[in-house]
Amino acid sequence: MDLPRIAPMLATPGRLPSAAADERWAYEVKYDGQRTVVYLPGDGTVLLRSRSGADITAAYPDLAPLGAALGGTVAVLDGEIVAFDDVGRSDFERLQSRMGLAGAPAKAARMARTVPAHLVVFDALFLGGGPLTSSPYTERRAALASLGLTGTHWSTPAFIAGHGERALEATRGAGLEGLIAKRLDSGYEPGVRSRAWVKIRHLRTADVVVGGWLPGRGRLGDLPGALLLGERQAGRLRHIGNVGTGWSDAERRALAGLLRAAASADCPFTPPVAVPGARWVLPRLVGEVAYATRTRAGLLRHPSWHRLRPDLTPEDLS
Incomplete structure (x- = not known):
């Protein structure tokens, strides 16, 4: 099946939503990695494209089994490729050794054994026979959850609705980079840096x-x-x-x-x-x-x- 090419939606730097609007927002952990849109045509294969649209599939052979894990499910997903440190935090410096190896598959395979990649999936843009980009965030997340994406090399982290201050403090205490706040009723805007998504960093x-x-x-x-x-x-x-x-x-x-x-x-x-x-x-x-x-x-x-x-x-x- 020919899947639509979808550019990733981008977050706007900013602050937490106001307390009055807090319950209308979802909060996700901000990961420090390489953004990717994942194309799964339902034939057991997987195609990874970077934020610029480049094909980076060959750089991450450890993510190839995702296609077989979803079987005949046709999907386009949004996520972040990360490398975790010894305490489970995403570490961009570790991931750098994996990046740029799409043209060197043998080296990519060697690096996969020493610095394993992990795909954090946080949105579903196309599923089954149709697009989800016009659906609200809550519906897209429900569709994503239905896929049951949990494994050694991929996961679908939870989000919380409301409680932004507590979420921000929790990420600060855990030494994480920050939060992404996403408006619960927002659609997915391909290629747009949108105010419906706000990234809040501790620095x-x-x-x-x-x-x-x-x-x-x-x-x-x-x-x-x-x-x-x-x-x-x-x-x-x-x-x-x-x-x-x-x-x-x-x-x-x-x-x-x-x-x-x-x-x-x-x-x-x-x-x-x-x-x-x-x-x-x-x-x-x-x-x-x-x-x-x-x-x-x-x-x-x-x-x-x-x-x-x-x-x-x-x-x-x-």
Whole structure:
């Protein structure tokens, strides 16, 4: 069966809904992994597509048995691929060793034995003979629950309706990243960053594009001492500050190799910024930073590097 191609719905960063509206929202744990839309045509096969639409099936051979587990059920599901740490929290750094291996199936199979992937399924977009995107969240979740998706490599975590403050405190106490709040009556909006879904993180974070770097001092002269960061706005890359903390020595060396490969003679920011000693790069590396607040001009205050985001492209941030 030819299944419809469906782009994932995206959440808007924000705060908990008000106490007066709390009972109209569902709350799910926010996982730290690679977003995927799962296509199950009912013939025992499975196709995984990333947020950008790329076929990443071959990178995760440990998820292939999901097709056989659902048998003849035809479905399109939304979820997150994660790798758990020793205490059961999703760990993006562990998952990075699994990402980008769609073109290297032998290596993907080896990595699956040492860093197993787990698919967290949280929405049903198509089931049986028809789409569910126009159905409210509660109906889609009921349809998803009917599939009984529990196994070593996949699960359907529960949600709670209301009690957002308690849910947020529980995730904070467990050391989790935060919550996703979803309006109970909301439909699924493919490819839209919707206010019907709100992501509430315990830290303020931003996805950024690297536009340049400054060399470190002394023994770090050939390595980045700071990265020049930008955000895409109206098709342009606007400079929003620099970050020089938050990475390990290994991460610094890995970033240096990526920056050298992307070297450019031109400043990618609009308007251009004058930064003495800056080395410009093609704006294709995406990262995530944590920060305290923003200035009125939109610059990040006290940013700290969180991680590289190889699962995203600058176009995904538009």
